Amino acid sequence: MKTGVKLYGTSNHECSMDITKVSFKDVIVILGNEGQGISSELLELCDEMINIPLAPSCESLNVAAAASIIMWEARKSNVK
Numbered sequence: 001m002k003t004g005v006k007l008y009g010t011s012n013h014e015c016s017m018d019i020t021k022v023s024f025k026d027v028i029v030i031l032g033n034e035g036q037g038i039s040s041e042l043l044e045l046c047d048e049m050i051n052i053p054l055a056p057s058c059e060s061l062n063v064a065a066a067a068s069i070i071m072w073e074a075r076k077s078n079v080k
Helices: 040-045 063-079
Strands: 006-010 027-030 048-051
Touching: 006 040, 027 063
Parallel strands: 006 027, 006 048
Antiparallel strands: none
């Protein structure tokens, strides 16, 4: 079903889009847990995968920290 809303999944892979370059207009973001990520069923529904750039020494963020950063970036992108 087409709704005009994009579904973005979060990923720590380099092939995903940097959140600082994402337009968060009409977007739903799915976050997975640190260990297993997003289920394969949900991954198939995603229009894009996004990531938070991390320092090389940082393996991952916990989901609450990641959600906070994503909401901050979404707010910044919608103010412009």
